[in-house]
Amino acid sequence: MSQDKTIHDFAACPAPAQHSDPELDRLVQEIIGRIADKWTMLALDVLAEQGRMRFTTLGKHIEGISQKMLTKTLRQMEADGLVVRTVFPVVPPRVEYELTPIGQSLGAAFCGVWLWAEQHREAILASRAAFAQRAPET
Amino acid sequence: MSQDKTIHDFAACPAPAQHSDPELDRLVQEIIGRIADKWTMLALDVLAEQGRMRFTTLGKHIEGISQKMLTKTLRQMEADGLVVRTVFPVVPPRVEYELTPIGQSLGAAFCGVWLWAEQHREAILASRAAFAQRAPET
DNA sequence: CTGGATCCTTTTCGATACTG
């Protein structure tokens, strides 16, 4: 692995000063609450790597997702402008999904969190084990 | 606004090639699923900005959180090694919470997503409005 | 003050059956 460099190479957030508008805060949190969804991130990941893909194929690439959740997730992503939905008016319906530029930029932004999870997974597991050791008393 | 530069200045993720271990993938996703929680991120945000803080004070800084969720969230963050919990053996119990280095690095990693949400919030709102316009038929 | 335990409501999600 050639990722010795940490992920906070880019200093940009250390400016929490302008947190003056509570309503804007709520909006940002609402947005994050939506995109931070399990299925949304997996769909984002698959589409970012595989590119345009049709409904069923996409579902096969997301382990464990139900048809209902796939539909719901894609609808939400489409509404938020993360993906574009293309319907081909052919006999057996053919619908393809593809990331928009905004969707791609989100994938890039989430990259930092993804790397963080990979880099600290061992520490997290160790922490959980240690925590379970000194808390198992009921 | 002087944030003309996009957030994917750092190219690091475009290397999804080593996605060979499905079990590691599941673990990473499970970790992200936990930290991507609404309350976890808000607590992370408050602790990152305000530093060490005690239970009740922390709760007042997180709008709308219940005591139950605050306790649960902090327990989980503690188990994952994101915060340290310090108990002062005094008459009225005094418990303080503080981010660990790992917790701080997570805050830095999530920064990218936060910036993304702020930068694209208008586009997202516009997209939602447009979507609501062409889908309102029941 | 901190937080565990309980009850109850809301939401989420999977399975299934059915259309164009």
Add this chain to the structure above:
DNA sequence: CAGTATCGAAAAGGATCCAG
């Protein structure tokens, strides 16, 4: 193939009471 509609199980979450 690509959904929609519906039902029931399960989980999340809030309110409240109580204890150290």
